[in-house]
Amino acid sequence: xxxxxxxxxxxxxxxxxxxxxxxxxxxxxxxxxxxxxxxxxxxxxxxxxxxxxxxxxxxxxxxxxxxxxxxxxxxxxxxxxxxxxxxxxxxxxxxxxxxxxxxxxxxxxxxxxxxxxxxxxxxxxxxxxxxxxxxxxxxxxxxxxxxxxxxxxxxxxxxxxxxxxxxxxxxxxxxxxxxxxxxxxxxxxxxxxxxxxxxxxxxxxxxxxxxxxxxxxxxxxxxxxxxxxxxxxxxxxxxxxxxxxxxxxxxxxxxxxxxxxxxxxxxxxxxxxxxxxxxxxxxxxxxxxxxxxxxxxxxxxxxxxxxxxxxxxxxxxxxxxxxxxxxxxxxxxxxxxxxxxxxxxxxxxxxxxxxxxxxxxxxxxxxxxxxxxxxxxxxxxxxxxxxxxxxxxxxxxxxxxxxxxxxxxxxxxxxxxxxxxxxxxxxxxxxxxxxxxxxxxxxxxxxxxxxxxxxxxxxxxxxxxxxxx
Ligand code: FAD
Numbered sequence: 001x002x003x004x005x006x007x008x009x010x011x012x013x014x015x016x017x018x019x020x021x022x023x024x025x026x027x028x029x030x031x032x033x034x035x036x037x038x039x040x041x042x043x044x045x046x047x048x049x050x051x052x053x054x055x056x057x058x059x060x061x062x063x064x065x066x067x068x069x070x071x072x073x074x075x076x077x078x079x080x081x082x083x084x085x086x087x088x089x090x091x092x093x094x095x096x097x098x099x100x101x102x103x104x105x106x107x108x109x110x111x112x113x114x115x116x117x118x119x120x121x122x123x124x125x126x127x128x129x130x131x132x133x134x135x136x137x138x139x140x141x142x143x144x145x146x147x148x149x150x151x152x153x154x155x156x157x158x159x160x161x162x163x164x165x166x167x168x169x170x171x172x173x174x175x176x177x178x179x180x181x182x183x184x185x186x187x188x189x190x191x192x193x194x195x196x197x198x199x200x201x202x203x204x205x206x207x208x209x210x211x212x213x214x215x216x217x218x219x220x221x222x223x224x225x226x227x228x229x230x231x232x233x234x235x236x237x238x239x240x241x242x243x244x245x246x247x248x249x250x251x252x253x254x255x256x257x258x259x260x261x262x263x264x265x266x267x268x269x270x271x272x273x274x275x276x277x278x279x280x281x282x283x284x285x286x287x288x289x290x291x292x293x294x295x296x297x298x299x300x301x302x303x304x305x306x307x308x309x310x311x312x313x314x315x316x317x318x319x320x321x322x323x324x325x326x327x328x329x330x331x332x333x334x335x336x337x338x339x340x341x342x343x344x345x346x347x348x349x350x351x352x353x354x355x356x357x358x359x360x361x362x363x364x365x366x367x368x369x370x371x372x373x374x375x376x377x378x379x380x381x382x383x384x385x386x387x388x389x390x391x392x393x394x395x396x397x398x399x400x401x402x403x404x405x406x407x408x409x410x411x412x413x414x415x416x417x418x419x420x421x422x423x424x425x426x427x428x429x430x431x432x433x434x435x436x437x438x439x440x441x442x443x444x445x446x447x448x449x450x451x452x453x454x455x456x457x458x459x460x461x462x463x464x465x466x467x468x469x
Contacts, residue, residue: 014118033194056108081127082137092125094157095121095124100447101121136165158451162438167207178298179216237437244400261400285392294324295301318344364382401444404419407419428458438458
């Protein structure tokens with residue numbers, strides 16, 4: 001690059017990258033964040049101070065070697081930068097796109113307050129994409145076969161992390177997935193405009209190239225039980241996620257036009273309903289869509305709905321913007337795309353027409369009281385503030401819990417009241433010998449990075465058990 005900035009140049013302003021214009025993107029499912037070009041990446045890499053204490057690396061749940069990979073990128077060696085990330089994470093193109101960097105690595109960047117943090121997530125994404133497109137990525141070497149076999153249930157980020165770590169150590173790994181696509185929420189939940197599927201497929205495929213076996217359409221707990229798996233494998237890791245939607249609990253939830261976010265997002269993202277009738281799966285949203293919730297799932301549901309062409313999409317959230325668990329960037333994107341936010345508002349009743357179709361939503365305004373168990377201020381309904389919103393469809397995105405199939409068919413497996421599997425926090429061991437669990441099935445809904453962190457901890461414990469170390 002001509003005029004390459006001298007490193008470090010911390011006082012340059014943080015570059016947040018280019019985005020598709022809101023007016024254009026609300027009509028398509030193409031990626032919204034366009035990422036860095038090579039020059040932008042070098043200039044942003046030049047901002048990194050390469051702090052000796054590495055606060056960013058310590059704040060990352062999987063401790064990606066951030067200052068080192070950014071330095072290699074600055075030296076224009078994207079292949080070496082990608083390999084450096086691979087030492088601790090095999091999924092940089094995914095994490096660079098969907099991890100909440102603002103609460104992990106970028107929150108710890110010493111430049112944050114004065115000039116804005118180094119755009120670590122965008123640099124990670126650039127490194128991974130550049131290396132992928134230019135064929136610079138090779139699967140990491142695997143140790144000679146140990147003769148030990150491990151089964152992973154589910155193919156979300158937690159199982160993928162277990163599979164990657166154990167395969168590198170020479171164990172044979174088979175992944176059992178209930179759906180017909182691999183990747184868990186990365187494939188059926190997060191929309192393509194945030195995470196293109198070729199990125200997920202490439203990173204899953206790399207595990208295949210390392211020798212991991214992937215079996216689809218196998219619902220463990222029905223097609224075969226954990227006890228049966230245990231007979232054929234030396235260890236089993238349960239990474240079955242939290243795919244059971246929480247209901248609203250309001251009258252009228254069974255009306256036509258009311259979806260759980262799981263159903264809605266799966267129809268669009270996995271089954272391609274937006275391309276109906278080219279694809280077999282239809283959808284109905286009508287002219288006015290209401291989405292309930294304040295997390296990433298609610299944001300993804302609202303933004304998917306907007307791309308299906310209704311007149312309006314309104315999001316109801318019972319607290320304020322400050323308490324929203326969704327990534328800040330996604331809330332901003334949603335607002336730019338024209339989604340209307342009704343804060344301090346909750347639905348209390350859904351009303352239908354004579355054909356049983358949703359017609360309007362009775363809402364109530366809230367005020368915030370004292371903090372509740374989650375640490376956030378409790379929303380309190382306000383008397384005489386009810387009002388109606390006309391609606392043809394409504395998506396409930398207020399949380400999810402683990403699907404109970406495995407818990408119900410595995411005698412002796414300790415399960416908490418919430419439906420989450422109980423484990424030893426350090427080793428991911430369940431109450432049953434040789435059975436481990438992690439990710440959302442244990443945490444009840446968290447982040448991709450925490451799911452990966454659990455997977456890495458479990459892989460370490462499984463390896464120790466299998467190798468007798
Ligand atoms: P999952 O990703 O849920 O994968 C579990 C897999 O197990 C699934 O493929 C499922 O089909 C399979 N399975 C379930 N039961 C069985 C069974 N009995 N037999 C076989 N297979 C089974 N996190 C972020 O960090 N950033 C984001 O931007 C973000 N956005 C999100 C958006 C949405 C819409 C959702 C729902 C979540 C989002 N999250 C985000 C959270 C994140 O995706 C999850 O925390 C993470 O995927 C959990 O990983 P996991 O591997 O534990 O479970």
